[in-house]
Amino acid sequence: MPQLRYPLNDSEKYPATIQFKVYKTDPPTFNFVKRTAKNNANASTDNILGGESLASASPGKISGVIEKAKKLAKKQAEDVARIENTNRARIKESKARFTGNSCTLHMPQGLVINDGVQYDTTELGVFGSGIEAGMNAGTAPIAALVAGGIKSGVGDLTRLISGAATQQSARIAAARFTPGAALGGAVRSSLQTAPNPNMRVLFKSVGIREFSFSFKLIPKSLEESDEITKIVRFFRTELYPEPLKEKNINLAYKFPNKIQVVLMYNGKPYKESALNFNLMFLKGVAANYNPSQSTFFTGGRFSEIDMTLTMQEDRTLDKFDVDDGLSDENSNGIGLATNRVSQYLKTGLGGL
Numbered sequence: 638m639p640q641l642r643y644p645l646n647d648s649e650k651y652p653a654t655i656q657f658k659v660y661k662t663d664p665p666t667f668n669f670v671k672r673t674a675k676n677n678a679n680a681s682t683d684n685i686l687g688g689e690s691l692a693s694a695s696p697g698k699i700s701g702v703i704e705k706a707k708k709l710a711k712k713q714a715e716d717v718a719r720i721e722n723t724n725r726a727r728i729k730e731s732k733a734r735f736t737g738n739s740c741t742l743h744m745p746q747g748l749v750i751n752d753g754v755q756y757d758t759t760e761l762g763v764f765g766s767g768i769e770a771g772m773n774a775g776t777a778p779i780a781a782l783v784a785g786g787i788k789s790g791v792g793d794l795t796r797l798i799s800g801a802a803t804q805q806s807a808r809i810a811a812a813r814f815t816p817g818a819a820l821g822g823a824v825r826s827s828l829q830t831a832p833n834p835n836m837r838v839l840f841k842s843v844g845i846r847e848f849s850f851s852f853k854l855i856p857k858s859l860e861e862s863d864e865i866t867k868i869v870r871f872f873r874t875e876l877y878p879e880p881l882k883e884k885n886i887n888l889a890y891k892f893p894n895k896i897q898v899v900l901m902y903n904g905k906p907y908k909e910s911a912l913n914f915n916l917m918f919l920k921g922v923a924a925n926y927n928p929s930q931s932t933f934f935t936g937g938r939f940s941e942i943d944m945t946l947t948m949q950e951d952r953t954l955d956k957f958d959v960d961d962g963l964s965d966e967n968s969n970g971i972g973l974a975t976n977r978v979s980q981y982l983k984t985g986l987g988g989l
Contacts, residue, residue, distance in 0.1 A: 641740040641868050643854055645861045653744035655850065658897040659875060660733040660916060733895060733916065740871055744900070745850045750911060755841045760834040843953040854942045862938040869924050872946060876919045893918060895951060910959050914950060921947035
């Protein structure tokens with residue numbers, strides 16, 4: 638269980654640290670009922686006959702064997718059903734558990750945390766804007782709102798055709814209802830009138846947050862150089878998935894481990910929700926060896942390494958992750974992410 642750290646020397650000069658703790662996800666386990674050779678032997682007529690063959694058995698003996706076989710088959714079917722129901726009830730749930738592996742580094746310079754959501758724009762048009770206005774007013778059922786929107790549009794077209802509309806309403810109706818891009822463009826250009834698309838902004842989704850952590854690792858001793866080599870290997874190892882093999886053939890990948898990132902000061906995690914994170918996957922590890930000098934330690938160890946980690950949270954946030962004071966169940970004013978981190982630090986266990 639490696640518990641790596643940088644710097645090794647003068648660590649008291651760096652009270653602000655960032656800790657990376659590895660969590661392994663145990664997927665759900667399934668119990669399968671298998672009929673063994675012993676079960677088949679118990680169900681065979683030869684076993685019921687006590688070693689006597691059917692060919693040499695008397696008719697009465699055979700009749701008794703058939704009855705015993707039926708009873709045994711029924712009992713075994715009941716046993717299998719009971720075992721299957723028991724196993725289904727005992728399927729283990731998926732959990733994330735702390736592996737004991739961790740790495741603590743100095744707080745990176747220029748820590749950027751971006752929160753963001755996505756919006757789409759849509760054109761309601763004349764019918765949609767009428768329905769929206771009616772629904773917001775809350776004065777009519779849905780069917781009446783739809784009918785009203787259609788009626789409004791048809792009324793404009795009728796007034797255009799009948800000539801009963803004013804010049805302005807006629808131009809608006811003509812601009813709205815002229816079919817075809819070329820013909821519609823010509824009419825709108827001539828009338829100098831464009832229909833109002835009634836644009837609206839609609840919430841779409843929450844974005845998955847991504848982070849980049851950059852570190853300059855300059856060893857001051859051969860021991861610290863060895864530690865930095867282990868740190869780079871640590872993150873490269875956690876980046877990649879495990880192969881799932883059958884008969885020495887790679888058939889699939891097991892997901893890489895997740896990493897809990899904890900920002901700390903004097904050994905204690907920050908309580909601000911903005912500085913807390915969900916479990917993350919590593920997306921990239923970049924190591925730049927000797928970026929500004931060409932000196933080496935004895936044995937060829939590099940004297941400077943710049944390492945950048947690119948990470949992505951495993952799920953999106955919601956309002957209660959930022960401030961659980963909005964929740965009836967959690968009203969202590971501390972973010973859910975902070976509570977989750979505290980649970981990990983105390984128990985080393987965490988459910989997804």
